[in-house]
Amino acid sequence: MTFSIVARSGPAFGIAVASKFLAVGAAVPAAEAGVGAVATQASANLRYRPQGLALLRTGLDSADVVAALLAADRDRAHRQLGIVGPEGAGTTHTGEECLDWAGGVAGDGYAIQGNILAGPEVVEAMEAAWLSSPQAPFGRRLAAVLAAGDTAGGDRRGRQSAALYVVAPSAGYGGGSDVACDLRVDDHPDPVGELKRLMDVHELLFGKADPDTLLDLTGELGEEVRRLVAARGHACLDTWAGVENLEDRLVPGRIDPVVLARLREDGAPEGA
Structure with missing residues (x-):
């Protein structure tokens, strides 16, 4: 069977x-x-x-x-x-x-x-x-x-x-x-x-972040991430990621493209 x-x-x-x-x-x-x-x-x-x-x-x-x-x-x-x-x-x-x-x-x-x-x-x-x-x-x-x-x-x-x-x-x-x-x-x-x-x-x-694909959270990307996190009502990326169960993919000072894609998908306010 x-x-x-x-x-x-x-x-x-x-x-x-x-x-x-x-x-x-x-x-x-x-x-x-x-x-x-x-x-x-x-x-x-x-x-x-x-x-x-x-x-x-x-x-x-x-x-x-x-x-x-x-x-x-x-x-x-x-x-x-x-x-x-x-x-x-x-x-x-x-x-x-x-x-x-x-x-x-x-x-x-x-x-x-x-x-x-x-x-x-x-x-x-x-x-x-x-x-x-x-x-x-x-x-x-x-x-x-x-x-x-x-x-x-x-x-x-x-x-x-x-x-x-x-x-x-x-x-x-x-x-x-x-x-x-x-x-x-x-x-x-x-x-x-x-x-x-x-x-x-x-x-x-x-899954674990691929170190070869990590992006620095500086400049325009850093600002975009802060804006998107705030749009979701959170003070920082760590808090948003914890709510989304993505904390295992976090890397200090950098961001996994998988996390970034999810943030861009879910983080923008309606009509943005």
Whole structure:
């Protein structure tokens, strides 16, 4: 009922998943920075998530973690599982009682799996998308893999939910956590498309300014920014940016063009 990728990119780990199932992001993914990522699906065993991460912390590779989880599970024939650790290949498992079509592929730093799919072309398209985009930003790369599977037929029962979960050291909001991205579309006619829209909003609000594009807040530009901020009823750029949830893009004495574009769009009085 689900197709997913678990993957590693440098210090980051992530999972992208979609399904004809309510709130798939609440059931399938788990990841921990510096440790690895787990996806449990088909007849999902949610205990695999903490147990798999705990086993990865001991230094076991992904294949040994999968073997250990399955050995202790009398319903393993109904399970599907993907795991990736800090090094080496990912591992995917499809129990013999999973509903057709079911299967997966794995390679260095990734595992892709799905069940009740349109056919093997779904995971084949996902793997091709992963291998063809090594330079893409990690979250975007995972989402593109999910979109490739969706386009290839995805869950043969239809669409309902999707999720993207990415962790990396201190990559969360304000550096206060390791959760770089935790986006969920719980019930939607086009969940993969909606996930992409949410990613665009996430990048706008929480993406980091490119230092090569920053503009000095001096001269005419500085005056324009002060005028636009005042038109919004704020005393300074920092206050306006905080209200707009753009504070992560602020740089003292300079301005991110993304922030400037939003300010110009929203800041001018009506009729200006």
